[in-house]
Amino acid sequence: MSLDNARVVGNRVAYQRRMARLTQEQLAAAAGIHVGTLRKIERGARGAGDGVLEALASALGIDVLRLHGDADKATRRVHHELAAISDALATYDCPDDGPVRPVPELRKASAHTVEWRLSAQYLRIARQAPVLLAELFRGMHTARGAHLAVSTHLLVDVCRSADAVAYKHGAANLSARLIEIMRWATPHAEDPLLAATVAYVRAETFFMSRAYAAGLGVLESAIDSLPVATGPSAHAARGALHMRAAVMAGRAGRADVATEHMASAHRMADGVPEGIYRGTAFGPDSVRVHDVSLCVSLGGHHLLRALDISRHWEPPETLPAERRSGFFIELARAQLWAGKPDAAFASLLTARRIAPQHTREHRWVREDAGTLRRLKRSSAESLSGFAEWCHATG
Structure with missing residues (x-):
């Protein structure tokens, strides 16, 4: 991590910590890192690896992309891990003889991936899924009776989480393979x-x-x-x-x-x-x-109903981040088609604030940001920056 990027990350960590009203000691303890390390990160005196950034984001209850100084690097890391997920699927029906943790530990690990999927934490899923999938394939291969049903549920949960990453990042073939494995496993649960x-x-x-x-x-x-x-x-x-x-x-x-x-x-x-x-x-x-x-x-006159719903209601914060951001992405499209580009851009910004990873990889966001950039060629720098951030089309 370059010195400039370390400073960007450090400023973001410090800002999010203050927004969460945590001291450095409290955040360090929650993230499981030394307080001296956190101080150096916030000063920009040292970089923070993926694991540390994820631990800090988890402790702060935010998407890791809010801390990451290089969103493209995070995306490249996801694509690297997608290849590892694909490798793990190769032996789903003839796994090796490696270790399998006790069911309570596997249940906890599986629940984490579900939580990350609902909050659009795709990088975290991608990093954990390959090893966890291989372990669950081994567990299903040896389980019998009630244990087989439990193993099946856990495997489907993790496959679904991995599929969310593949689907959002355009890996159609991998997504289809994960779904077929889910369909293969499901009958075992009855x-x-x-x-x-x-x-x-x-x-x-x-x-x-x-x-x-x-x-x-x-x-x-x-x-x-x-x-x-x-x-x-x-x-x-x-x-x-x-x-x-x-x-x-x-x-x-x-x-x-x-x-x-x-x-x-x-x-x-x-x-x-x-x-x-x-x-x-x-x-x-x-x-x-x-x-x-x-x-x-x-489309057509139905868009008026979408706009009417948005005037009187918006999704509460108790809904999962992925679903809330999806609402604003859909709303932005309706606003754009209704000739309200400023409102559409505001909705896209809201979607990004709620779930950056989901918003950045969404095909409609890229299309709509590209359309907005064409419509508002002399627009503010923020629109150009957003379009570059999501690799807008057009």
Whole structure:
């Protein structure tokens, strides 16, 4: 790390620490580093490696890109780790004889990846996933009975987290492989709600390939396969499939079908509090976010509803960062199409503040930032800087 970059990082660490109202001693203790090391980092007298930056970001409860002086380096690191994830998948059904930690430790490690996925901490997932996946493949290979079901759930959780990284970074083939492994593993759990979760994630492949009609069919089949909802988790599983099917139908141009699915999602959400169910955020707020997404998918006069929702509501901070940033990314597109470029740029900035990694890698952000730059050629330096930060297209 260069001296200039070390100073940038040090200033960011000090600023975020003050915003969190922590002393240097408190932050150092929370991050598990020596207070003298933290002082040198904040002064710019020494650099901070990836592990230290991640520990500091975790202690501060923020995305590591808020501290990183080189966002491109972070992205390159993710791509490097994607290759390691791909290598780990090669022996999913014939793993080596390496060690496997006790289930409580694996459960904790898996839960961390779920937490990082929901908060769009893709770099952290990418660094941990290769070793954890290999370990879980070994665990599944030797597990029997109830232990096999537990191992399957943990493996699906980690595969889903790794898939989020692959999908957001455009690694379509790796994303598809991870989803197929999830589908391979799911029957071992004999859990219809896990199957519903995998169907929800599988929809990504249809979004990516723009095969919306086929994706809608897969989601509707998954809904039909679910048993009658008898509790919050079951209601959430069915509701999540409906809200994703609504957006898929919207992309397919089937407004009537989309409206029906969204109405079903709202009914399911009325029966459960907002929360994380089997790794998926669901509840009234999540459905409202998808309402905006559906309006943007349908376009035309439906955009007015997206803008109307945003005038009276925005996602609360209790929603996962990835979902909140997604709301503002969708809203920016609606505002841009409505001829409100300044509002669109403000929404993109809000999305970046909430979840920098998610925003930076989002295809729509790059497209919209490129459009904004063309529309406002004499704009403020901040727009040009944002466009360069996300590698805007056009």
